[in-house]
Amino acid sequence: MLNIHSIANKFRFSYFIFALLLCSAFVSIFLYAESRIERELVKARLLQQLEMSQEKHGDQPIYTADPGIKIYRYDYAPVSLQASANDTVQETDVTLNKSTVNKGTEQKRTHLHFFAYEQGDQAYILTYIEGVEIVMSHYPVLEIFENLEDIFADTLKVAVILSLLIAAIFSHLSSKQIIKPLLDLKQAVESDHKNLTELTHLPSEVGVLARAIDEKNQKLEQYLEREQLFTGDVSHELRTPLTIIMGASEVLASQLPTDSHLTEFTNRIGDTAHETSETITALLLLSRAPEKLDAPQTSINSIVLAEVQRLTYLLRYKTVTCQVIAEQEYSAYVRPELLKMALGNLIKNAFQYTDDGEVIITIDDEKIMVTDTGLGIPEAMMPLLYERFERLTHDYQDEGKGTALSPKHDINHKVEGSGLGLSIVQRIMSHMGWQLTHQANHSGGSTFSIYYK
Incomplete structure (x- = not known):
């Protein structure tokens, strides 16, 4: 055609x-x-x-x-x-x-x-x-x-x-000669080494474009190199104190009596340090090219249950129930650290923004759904749903009533965080080639779906 x-x-x-x-x-x-x-x-x-x-x-x-x-x-x-x-x-x-x-x-x-x-x-x-x-x-x-x-x-x-x-014949032959430099430029840009030196010396418009692309590539390479160095340096500098904290918490836990009320706090310190270490690992994986990552077969059910268990403390003083529905054991070829971070953020948001009702996590052979009966996401916030540092506050309109959320309502739902959760989840989905969708529930709340097939 x-x-x-x-x-x-x-x-x-x-x-x-x-x-x-x-x-x-x-x-x-x-x-x-x-x-x-x-x-x-x-x-x-x-x-x-x-x-x-x-x-x-x-x-x-x-x-x-x-x-x-x-x-x-x-x-x-x-x-x-x-x-x-x-x-x-x-x-x-x-x-x-x-x-x-x-x-x-x-x-x-x-x-x-x-x-x-x-x-x-x-x-x-x-x-x-x-x-x-x-x-x-x-x-x-x-x-x-x-x-x-x-x-x-x-x-x-x-x-x-x-x-x-x-x-017609002349235009066909001459167009090939006119387009050839552009095709050469395209191949040079698509090549792994992106070597444009053979085209940058051309006096034509293609040479100008090649020089502009070459300069931009050099700036991007410098930026990526700085980012990789920063990520590597931060992970190296953080792993050492985290290892010390985990070791110290284990030593402290071993020296406490079996029935000591401090055991819970030492376990919490060790678990938090371990989770932070896993988060650093996941962020390091995100900084690498997807094709350079190995993707072992990972159990989705196990990660979901582990994240629900880890975040149950958020429901301690709420009348909220959590249910995991899965007809069988499901798995996907993915790095477990990335899947854990994505599901952890979705489940954490569902627990934090739901004061009454239930949170249902459904797993099937093509998607993972996290459904809650919580606050929901107003229509005014939808364009900024996956933007960094965007969080739900009383400044946004209530979708159902068309009025602003009251300060009291906002206080009840004020949680710690930086507004990076959904942005990180979306970045992980793009990195793995998966899809993240959102749908508002008729009875209130939201449903986030991860399509992994």
């Missing part, structure tokens, strides 16, 4: 249209010149015939000269000719009855040329029927012109066809 948005095809189409317009201009000029010549020849022939008829027959109301020439004194001419004739040769369609040997009478469509002419005090209308043989001895030029007219028309048709064909 022809791609009309292709630069090469646009060039070919433009060149073909230009050739067509040029041919149309030449054809129009030819037709105009042919018409003017024919009118002048007809006019000269009829005036000649008028002079010859007057010399031969004297003053007559109608002169008939074979073949096809008839001259009327103005008041003897047909009314239709009197109404339209002027000093310019005009043309009208007429039908002639032609006698044949076998078929009797045959009708033929042709043209009638006519014009008005004043000679002293007398006016005449001179007519000539086209296509009738003219006596060569009287006016051979008109006869020759009418014979050559069809030859000129056929020649012009062939010239137009050849011109368009040449234009």
Whole structure:
């Protein structure tokens, strides 16, 4: 199928249209010149015939000269000719009855040329029927012109066809040469090394574009290098204190009595340090290219249950129940750290923003759904749903009532956080090639779905 948005095809189409317009201009000029010549020849022939008829027959109301020439004194001419004739040769369609040997009478469509002419005090209308043989001895030029007219028309048709064909071939060949530098630039940009040095020296617009892309690539490479160094340095510097904290919490827990009330706090310290270490690992994975990551088969059910268990403390003082629905054990080829971070953020949001009702986590063979009966997301916030540092506050309109959330309502739902949760989840989905969708529930709350197949 022809791609009309292709630069090469646009060039070919433009060149073909230009050739067509040029041919149309030449054809129009030819037709105009042919018409003017024919009118002048007809006019000269009829005036000649008028002079010859007057010399031969004297003053007559109608002169008939074979073949096809008839001259009327103005008041003897047909009314239709009197109404339209002027000093310019005009043309009208007429039908002639032609006698044949076998078929009797045959009708033929042709043209009638006519014009008005004043000679002293007398006016005449001179007519000539086209296509009738003219006596060569009287006016051979008109006869020759009418014979050559069809030859000129056929020649012009062939010239137009050849011109368009040449234009199509030339535009096809020249467009390849014009587009070739762009294709070379495309291949250079798509290559892994992105080496544009062979194109940056070109003096054309392609060289300017190649230099701009090369400069931009260098800046991006420097930026990515700085980001990777920063991520690596931060992870290295944080892992050491986290390891110390986890080791210290284990030592402290081992020295406490079995029934000590401090055991819960030491376990919490160790678990939090371990979770932070996993978060750092997940962020490091996000900084790598997706194709460079291994994706082991990971149990979705196990990660969901572990995250629900880890975040249950958020429901401690709420009348909210949590239910995990899965008909069987489901798995996906994904890094467990990334899946854990994505599901953890969705479940944490559902627990934090739901004061009453339930949170249902459904797993099937194509998606993971986290449904809650909580606050929901107002329509005004939907365009910023996955933006960084955007959080639900009383500044946003309540979708159901169209009024702002009250400060009291906002206090009940004020939670710790930076507004990065959904942004991180969306980034993880893009990194893994999965899809994240949101749907508002009719009874209130939200449903976030992760499509992993």
